[in-house]
Amino acid sequence: xxxxxxxxxxxxxxxxxxxxxxxxxxxxxxxxxxxxxxxxxxxxxxxxxxxxxxxxxxxxxxxxxxxxxxxxxxxxxxxxxxxxxxxxxxxxxxxxxxxxxxxxxxxxxxxxxxxxxxxxxxxxxxxxxxxxxxxxxxxxxxxxxxxxxxxxxxxxxxxxxxxxxxxxxxxxxxxxxxxxxxxxxxxxxxxxxxxxxxxxxxxxxxxxxxxxxxxxxxxxxxxxxxxxxxxxxxxxxxxxxxxxxxxxxxxxxxxxxxxxxxxxxxxxxxxxxxxxxxxxxxxxxxxxxxxxxxxxxxxxxxxxxxxxxxxxxxxxxxxxxxxxxxxxxxxxxxxxxxxxxxxxxx
Amino acid sequence: xxxxxxxxxxxxxxxxxxxxxxxxxxxxxxxxxxxxxxxxxxxxxxxxxxxxxxxxxxxxxxxxxxxxxxxxxxxxxxxxxxxxxxxxxxxxxxxxxxxxxxxxxxxxxxxxxxxxxxxxxxxxxxxxxxxxxxxxxxxxxxxxxxxxxxxxxxxxxxxxxxxxxx
Amino acid sequence: xxxxxxxxxxxxxxxxxxxxxxxxxxxxxxxxxxxxxxxxxxxxxxxxxxxxxxxxxxxxxxxxxxxxxxxxxxxxxxxxxxxxxxxxxxxxxxxxxxxxxx
Numbered sequence: 001x002x003x004x005x006x007x008x009x010x011x012x013x014x015x016x017x018x019x020x021x022x023x024x025x026x027x028x029x030x031x032x033x034x035x036x037x038x039x040x041x042x043x044x045x046x047x048x049x050x051x052x053x054x055x056x057x058x059x060x061x062x063x064x065x066x067x068x069x070x071x072x073x074x075x076x077x078x079x080x081x082x083x084x085x086x087x088x089x090x091x092x093x094x095x096x097x098x099x100x101x102x103x104x105x106x107x108x109x110x111x112x113x114x115x116x117x118x119x120x121x122x123x124x125x126x127x128x129x130x131x132x133x134x135x136x137x138x139x140x141x142x143x144x145x146x147x148x149x150x151x152x153x154x155x156x157x158x159x160x161x162x163x164x165x166x167x168x169x170x171x172x173x174x175x176x177x178x179x180x181x182x183x184x185x186x187x188x189x190x191x192x193x194x195x196x197x198x199x200x201x202x203x204x205x206x207x208x209x210x211x212x213x214x215x216x217x218x219x220x221x222x223x224x225x226x227x228x229x230x231x232x233x234x235x236x237x238x239x240x241x242x243x244x245x246x247x248x249x250x251x252x253x254x255x256x257x258x259x260x261x262x263x264x265x266x267x268x269x270x271x272x273x274x275x276x277x278x279x280x281x282x283x284x285x286x287x288x289x290x291x292x293x294x295x296x297x298x299x300x301x302x303x304x305x306x307x308x309x310x311x312x313x314x315x316x317x318x319x320x321x322x323x324x325x326x327x328x329x330x331x332x333x334x335x336x337x338x339x340x341x342x343x344x345x346x
Numbered sequence: 347x348x349x350x351x352x353x354x355x356x357x358x359x360x361x362x363x364x365x366x367x368x369x370x371x372x373x374x375x376x377x378x379x380x381x382x383x384x385x386x387x388x389x390x391x392x393x394x395x396x397x398x399x400x401x402x403x404x405x406x407x408x409x410x411x412x413x414x415x416x417x418x419x420x421x422x423x424x425x426x427x428x429x430x431x432x433x434x435x436x437x438x439x440x441x442x443x444x445x446x447x448x449x450x451x452x453x454x455x456x457x458x459x460x461x462x463x464x465x466x467x468x469x470x471x472x473x474x475x476x477x478x479x480x481x482x483x484x485x486x487x488x489x490x491x492x493x494x495x496x497x498x499x500x501x502x503x504x505x506x507x508x509x510x511x512x
Numbered sequence: 513x514x515x516x517x518x519x520x521x522x523x524x525x526x527x528x529x530x531x532x533x534x535x536x537x538x539x540x541x542x543x544x545x546x547x548x549x550x551x552x553x554x555x556x557x558x559x560x561x562x563x564x565x566x567x568x569x570x571x572x573x574x575x576x577x578x579x580x581x582x583x584x585x586x587x588x589x590x591x592x593x594x595x596x597x598x599x600x601x602x603x604x605x606x607x608x609x610x611x612x613x614x
Contacts, residue, residue, distance in 0.1 A: 086375070123474060126402035130389075133410020137382070140414065144375065144421050156421070159414055166410070183474055351516045355524045362528050366535030366548055374543045381547050384528075388554055395521070395565040397573055400580075404557075407580050412550070412587050419591045420543055423598045434540070441537035449530035456522050477573060485574055492581045499585030506592035509599075 021118050025102060028294070033251045034064035040305050047309045071244035079146075079237050086145035091238065091245035094138025098252035100131045105259045106186050108269050108290035109279040116269075116290060117186065124185040125177065128260065129170055132215065136162040138249065139217070139234050146237040154233025157223050157316065161214055164323040165221075169211035171331035172204040175338040176264060189268035193277040198265040203334050205265045207327050212257040214323070216250065218304060220311040221319055258300035262293060266300075269293040351394055357387040374420045378413060385409045399474045521562035529555035542594055542604045546587075553583050 005013065038053065038060065045052025053060035078087065104124050108116030121127050136159050143155015177183055179200065180191040188197075198205045214221040225233040235246045262268060269289040270277040280286035314322070361384040365377045385408045392401035481489055528551060535548025557576045564572025598604055 121398070123398045123402045126399065126406065126474075130402050130405035130410060133406055133414075136410075136414055137379075137417075140417055140421070141379075144417075152421070156418065159418055163411060163414060348516045351520065355520070358524065359527055359531070362531040362551055365551060366531060366539060366544070374541060374547075377544050377547050381550060384551065385554065388558060391521070391524070391558060392561055395561050397561045397565065397576075400557075400561060400573055400576055403577065403580060407584055408550075408554075412584055415587060415591060416543070416547070419595060423543075423595070423604060434538075438538040441534060445530050445534040445537065448533065449526060452526045452530075453523055456519055456526060476570060477577070480570055480574060481577070488578060492578055495582060496585050499588045503588040503592040506589070506596050 017114055018118060021114075021116075022103075025107070025118065026099075029099075029102065029252070029255065032255055032294075032297075033248050034068065036251045036254070036301055036305075037067065037247070038064050039301070040308075043302070043305045044309045047306075068244070071241055074240040076240040076242065081147050082237060083145045083147055086141045087237075088242075090138050090142035090145055090234075091242045091249070092138075093141060094135070094249040095245055095252065097131045097135040097138075098249060098256045101128055101256040102259060104128060104185060105256075105263050106189060106268055107259070107293050108286055111280070111283055111286040115186070116286070120184065120186050122182075122184050124188075125173060125183050125264075129166070132169075133162075133166055135215070135253065138246075142234040142238070142246070146234065148237060151234050151236050154223075154225060154236075158217060158234065161217075161221065161223060161319060161323075164320060165211040165214035165327075168207055168323055168327035168331055169215065171328060171335065172207040172211065173264060175201055175204050175331075175334050178335070178338055178342060185263050185268075189263060189270060192267040193270055193272070196265065196267040196272075201265070201334070201338070203330065205261075207331050207334075208264070209261060211323075211327065212261065213304070213307065214319070216253045216257055216304075218250075218254065219308040220314050222313060223316055223319060254301060254304050255297060258297045258304065259293075261300055262296040266296050351391070354387050354390040354394065358384055358391065361387065375417065378416045378420060381416075382409050382413045385413070399477050518562055518566040522559055525555045525559040525562065528552075528558065540606050542597070542606055542609075545606070546590055546594070550583065550587070553579060 005016075008016070041063070042052045042060070053063040056062040056066050078084065103118045104121055104127055106115070106117035106120065110116055139158045139162075140155045143151045143153075143158070146152070176188070176197055179197075180188050182188065182191075213219075217223075217225060223233075225235070235243055238246060267277075269292055271292055276285070276289060276292065280289055361380045364380040365384060368376055368380070370376075386405060389401040389404045389409075392398075392404060532548045532551030532555060535551065536545050539545055539548065557579055560572040560576045560579075562572075564570060564576075594604060597609070601608065603609070
């Protein structure tokens with residue numbers, strides 16, 4: 001087996017390893033998406049002083065699987081007034097960007113000689129923002145395809161919201177890369193072995209985090225869905241697996257955003273003690289670092305869910321006001337201050 | 347690498363054709379979506395040319411912002427009636443002939459051109475640092491002017507979209 | 513025709529430009545004409561990046577950077593104009609906008 005592997009040309013080896021990594025990442029990501037829905041329901045129940053799902057297995061542990069089966073078995077209804085092609089495409093398009101973002105995030109240092117990242121690009125963060133900016137298409141097309149005014153309003157709202165907050169988000173990380181001097185995410189992590197960016201750039205972290213809430217359409221910024229006014233926004237007309245895809249896309253986006261925040265601000269797979277801040281020498285350490293990365297994501301996901309059940313929804317003009325008149329000037333000021341400090345040090 | 351070039355080039359051109367003349371739909375939204383695909387496959391060509399920064403900017407700015415704006419406007423203007431109008435065949439035929447003539451002149455000239463195979467081994471890399479340095483040293487003035495252009499465009503767009511001009 | 517070189521990229525660029533030009537000529541919807549203009553701009557970008565790569569010169573890429581910026585502002589103003597036009601005339605069809613002719 002090993003002899004056969006070593007006989008392969010290097011490009012084939014790399015391809016094989018990449019495919020292996022993609023499969024492993026998906027194998028971890030998909031259960032994470034499923035179980036974050038359970039976490040959402042459990043945490044909301046806990047906040048609202050009730051039990052939450054507890055019938056399927058001990059403490060409702062099999063609930064996500066049963067939900068999945070239910071989604072598959074439900075009738076996949078296509079209303080007669082929708083624009084068919086886009087109606088079918090929109091759920092798929094909304095799922096893709098979240099999965100593509102994961103591809104460049106280093107989820108561990110190394111196992112053996114393999115770096116634990118699917119693609120370590122030297123324009124890393126720009127790629128991410130490019131992909132994130134494509135995320136709006138799924139929702140806009142869903143709103144357009146549904147051919148119904150509530151869905152359409154949801155789609156329009158979300159496109160304006162996502163474009164606005166993308167700017168604040170992009171501006172907030174510029175300061176980080178000025179400090180670190182590289183756009184490559186693995187360089188950013190090795191820079192953070194001294195001091196995590198959350199302590200060096202707290203303002204950038206706050207702006208990034210709130211923008212991430214807006215980008216993933218989560219409360220307090222879930223205006224594209226807002227059940228009370230828009231019935232369900234862009235996914236009003238959807239049922240069965242297509243609805244489930246939107247639902248999964250939301251959680252996949254949250255995980256991608258959390259992974260991004262962990263990499264950018266919380267030091268990625270590092271912990272500042274026990275030699276865990278250096279690339280792993282043994283398999284055990286490598287696995288521990290992957291565990292640290294996942295634990296950090298879980299922590300941020302909990303915050304995402306917690307905020308959802310504690311905060312009321314913003315009004316649309318408040319949302320726009322916050323994005324354009326607070327965050328963008330603040331992040332520009334942050335860039336300026338960082339530049340001045342860097343110049344003073346240098 | 348060559349196979350990738352042919353793949354992306356074919357994708358770019360095919361989607362480009364579907365932007366302007368789609369046999370299945372006259373819907374401007376479809377045109378816009380195919381333009382998004384054209385832009386993304388062109389970003390692939392940029393990557394093959396080692397212009398990584400521009401590939402990312404192409405997707406980020408064109409596909410992520412400009413085209414969303416387009417979609418936004420197309421959807422806001424309810425263009426149901428527009429879709430039913432077909433392309434006038436006679437003038438389309440004339441246009442096709444004219445454009446094919448122009449294209450054959452350009453491509454014929456390209457084939458004989460002096461710059462064909464001018465560099466044997468391209469080494470240039472479109473790295474972000476190099477581009478940034480050049481942008482803020484040699485190209486500072488154009489950079490500032492472009493930012494003014496953006497400001498003017500922003501003010502213009504806001505003024506134009508006001509309901510009542512006073 | 514063995515190795516993909518500069519002329520391959522330039523041919524793609526020229527073809528894309530022609531497609532855009534064709535779109536401007538045959539389509540009658542202002543929005544689609546606008547999309548075709550974007551195609552032409554993109555074709556120019558491709559040619560510039562290819563020249564930049566095969567002449568070991570970064571200036572081409574910087575010009576593309578400026579073209580993208582200008583294209584973005586052009587789209588903002590252009591779309592605002594189209595929306596204003598639609599408000600006044602309820603159409604985006606160029607043949608309905610012929611008041612200057614008669």
